[in-house]
Amino acid sequence: MRKYAYLARLEELLAALPAEERQDALNYYEEYFDAAGSEQEEKTAEALGDPTEVARKILEGRALPFRRHRPRKKHLPTRRSRKQSPVRKPPRR
Secondary structure (H helix, E strand, O other): OOHHHHHHHHHHHOOOOOHHHHHHHHHHHHHHHHHHOHHHHHHHHHHHOOHHHHHHHHHHHOOOOOOOOOOOOOOOOOOOOOOOOOOOOOOOO
């Protein structure tokens, strides 16, 4: 996992924290990535552990609830899921 993907996932999981505390935690983990360098991002992510477990430990230390799953996104209908006539194929030449 790359640095920004790791930090984005961690930020998402730490949504229960106040903004300032969440940013402090993200800065702390970002320093690990910066110290290792861009060529070592994958190894650094492995060494830090899964962002889900990192977030769980942080939130448990502050007695906050931990949400393992991502928030649900609203379903937006697609062209095919709308009640329309079936898609017609153009005639072959």
